[in-house]
Amino acid sequence: MELLQIFILAALQGLTEFLPISSSAHLILAPLVLGYADQGLDFDIAVHVGSLLAVISYFRKEVVSITSDFFRSLVNPRASSADSHLGWMIIVATIPVGLFGLLMKSLVETDLRTPLVIAITTISFGVVLLMVDLLGRHTRDEYSIKWTDALVIGIFQAFAIIPGTSRSGATMTAGLLLGLSREAASRFSFLISIPTILMSGGLVTLELIESANPVEWDSLFIGAGLSFVTAYLCIHFFLRFIEKIGMLPFVIYRLILGVGILYIFLP
Known part of the structure; x- marks a missing residue:
């Protein structure tokens, strides 16, 4: 991959992962759009890892x-706290995407990576996000999440396996639907x-290690580093301003x- 291509894609990933x-x-x-060959799922995962390190x-x-509180509560249930409870809710919310990911991995890598699918999910989930942002109560924080709430958020996250849905958008939508504040939904x-x-x-890393195909590890490391920087800045400014600006700017962007x-890629 060319250095400019790596820079563009890594910066794009870091800026959009948490929006x-x-x-x-x-x-x-x-x-x-830029005329590059598809960078492949290995590079996509590398820049996602950069975003992971950022968060x-x-x-x-x-x-x-x-x-620490989660593992302490495993040893002594009486030592449970708000943080250990939040740890359990994170686990519950992760289960659906793990199951869906295993079942739909091959489909996501091939048939669902199309402009039509992306256009449909981008528009439809944008409309849903706007509705829950306008109509939601926005009074709860992330520590009030119950296991049923976490499961709903996890199911929404599983939908985000489909390109164009947005993992952050889907989970924030679910959080707002359940009455979380914008900041709480974003933090969770x-x-x-x-x-x-x-x-x-x-x-994917295990698959790359076992694969006989050559892997451009230098491109992956550079991409991950650039993604880390842009994602960290994105998280900081998003949480700082989301309660003031709401979700409308992002919904407008999704619709556009x-x-x-649809205009560019479909006849």
């Missing part, structure tokens, strides 16, 4: 507290991205993007 506009859609569409770094205090979405990206990244895809 409700679908990073996978942008990674699929960018090569088509772990940004929420490092929360991650340490949730992890970011936290459950950690085990989700770990699973998908680990699976979806219509643009």
Whole structure:
């Protein structure tokens, strides 16, 4: 891969991974628009790993507290806390995407990586996001999430396996639907991205190691590093302004993007 291509795709991934506009859609569409060969799923996973490191770094205090309290509660159930409860909810929310990912992996890698699919999911889930943002109560924080709430958010996250849906967009939509504030829905979405990206990244990394095909490891490492920087900045500014600006700007972008895809790629 050319250095400019790596830079563009990695920056694009970092900027879009935690915004409700679908990073996978942008990674699929960018090569088509710019005339590049498809970078492949291995590069997509590499830049997702960069985003993973960014969210772990940004929420490092929360991650340490949730992890330590979670394991402490396993040893002594009486030692359960708000953070250990949140840890359990993250696990519950991760289960559906793990199951759907195993069942739909081959389909996602082939038939679903098309402009038509991306346009439909981009527009439809954008409309749903706008509705729940306008009509939701937005009064709960992430520590109030129950296991039924976590399961609903997890099912929405599983839908995001389909390109164009947006993992962040789907999980934020579910959170807003359940009455979470915009910031709480965003924070929980970011936290459950950690085990989700770990699973998908680990699976593909094992396949790459076992594969006989050559792997451009230097491109993957550069892409991951660039993605880390842009994703970290994106998380910081998104959480700082989301309560003020709401989801409308992202919905408008999704609608414009979806219509643009239909206009450009469909006869």
